[in-house]
Amino acid sequence: MAYLFHAGGAASQPLLDPWSHGIGVMKDVFFRWSELDLTQIGSFVAIASTVPTAWRFLQHTGRELYGWIRQCFLASVTIPGGDPLNRSVVKWILANRSRHSRSFTGRTKIGPSSDRAAALKKTQHPTQYCSHWHTRWLWYCGNIFVVTRAFDSFSSSLSDPSYDGVGGEDITISCFGWSAEPVKRFIEACREYADRQAQFFVIIYARDRYGLAWQPKARKPIRLLETVHFDKEVKQELLGDIRNYLDSKTQLRYQSRSMPYRRGYLFYGPPGTGKSSLSVAIAGEFGLDLYEVKIPSVGTDADLEQMFQEIPPRCVVLLEDIDAVWVDRSSSDSGSEGNHVQNCTLSGLLNVLDGVGSQEGRIVIMTTNHPEQLDSALIRPGRVDMKVYLGNISQKSAEEMFIRMFSPDLGCTSRLDMEQIQELAVQFASNVPEDTFTPSLLQGFFQHHLESPENAASNIAAWVKKELVKTSDKDFELITSKRKL
Incomplete structure (x- = not known):
């Protein structure tokens, strides 16, 4: 059934039938195509089929032309x-x-999000x-x-x-x-x-997931050496030794005397005393990249040697928790229980540190919580040139940490001036026992009082008393039954 449209108020005359009109247009198009010469249609198809071939020819010609120009006119x-x-x-x-x-x-x-609400999702x-x-x-x-x-x-x-x-x-x-x-x-x-x-950042490199190449792992802001608290005289001696080693004149002295140009350091002390932080701070202080080597994840000695060969000469190589990798060879030879078999051997590490195939010009830092468990061959002079002890925090360092945490330059909401901050710092440090707590533990206390130096100074005594009770509880020996279940 066809629907006719009429103009209102006019005579009842059919103006437009869309269905009939569409069929008429299709018939007209069909008859016009039927009148075309088949030879002309074949020509159109033949021409269209040559377009892809012509395009491929132009692409090939363009590549050849670019290669010729590059070979003759480009460096x-x-x-x-x-x-x-x-x-x-x-x-x-x-x-x-x-x-x-x-x-x-x-x-x-x-990675870390600047939106704290989004970070919780x-x-x-x-x-x-x-x-x-x-x-x-x-x-x-x-x-x-x-x-x-x-x-x-x-x-x-x-x-x-x-x-x-x-x-x-x-x-x-x-x-x-x-x-x-x-x-x-x-x-x-x-x-x-x-x-x-990158002058305000330290680039930390690690091996990729397949262990095939070094890749940037993190870009951390430079950590000031003032934020790592240990003996000032030892710190100055350490920095002077590294500064002297990196001097170009030192390298010439070593080479002229046929001495291997390398330097090794051992940072040891209880957990949480800043051994890893000191390594990152040293890299930032001297503008060096840091290469993190995880010995347990290395497959073979050959893989370890390849890793060290790909490390550039002027950088810091960090071997963390080296005591957890190997124990003393005397206990290893006795076949005592608990010794872990590693894919990478101690001799393989010694070879890359100062063997025939070892590279020169790098700073190697090893960290350990138990230096007494290290093999004597690993820490002998020539492989470890300087040993640095990082222990529990002193009262003087606790005072310096307080001043650094609440310095007016950091935008603390407190209205206290520098002189008042120093007075509170002395009061705060007097309640911190000498050589008892690690810097990281004291830093954890500051995290709860970053906006109020007055609260930090008034609450430290109660916190110390509570932590001392925790420490005494850890001294109890836990005895377990050896009876097999």
Whole structure:
């Protein structure tokens, strides 16, 4: 049934039948196509089929032409994705990119959130958008540069949860000319830019999940050495020794006398006394990167040797809790129970520290809670050049910690001036027993009183009494039955 539309108030004449009109249009189109010559239709199909072939030919010709131009007129430098220099170049490009970029790679950002409410939600994570580009044309110091990313190595970086969107894929930097010097100058400028950006941070490197390459694990703000509390004279001696070792004149003295240019330190003391914090503070003080080596996760001695060969010469190598890896060889040889069999051997570690294949120019720091359990061969002179004891906090250090926690420069809500803070610090320290609590334990107390120095000074006595009771409870011996169930 056809529905007719009429204009109101006019004669009852049919104006438009949509259904009949649509069928009429389709018939008209069909008859017009039927009048076409079949030879013409075949020509159209033949021409259309040649378009993909022509496009592939143009692509191939373009690649060949680009390869010929690159070979004859371009100088280039390729930087592997895992090299720190790669990150420096990519950081410079991202900092100087066009603000009108329309292509991004989005991924969930795993890390601390600035929103405290969002941080409490288990599934709340911010989204990270990284500029997605394949080729970039740059103008720098009168030269045109072409930077190309190899995306075949990019997918593996995206699958790494620790990937921060910077670097991770091979890049090739090219410029017109016969010399690669402009490219090298550009790379050095990128390195200097990255160094300026990272001068207030310490980059901590760790082995990736497969144990194949070093990857940035964390970027921590530089920790001041004043925040690590132990004997001042020992601290100054330690810093002077490291400063002297890093001096270029010292390296020449070592090499001219055929002496191995390396330095090793052992930080020992109870847990929570700041051994790891001191290692990070030293790296920040001298502008060095820190490489974290976890011996239990190393498969073989060959893997350990490969790891140490890939560590750059000027850095800090941290071997934490070395006492938990090996015990003394005398107990090991006796076959006593409880000895853990490690894939990596003690001789393998000794070889990478100062053996024939060992590298030079690094600072090796080992930390331990039980120095008496270490093998004598590991801590002999030449492998450990200086031993630093970090013990429980003294009253003087407790006073310094109080002043540092409530300094007016930190924006504390208290209205007290510096002189009043110092008076409270003396009162506070007088209630802290000498050589009894670790710095980390005292820091835990401060976390509950960060906005009120008066409360911290008035509550420390009760807190000390409570902690002393806890310490005495730990002294009781726990006797368990050896009867088999």
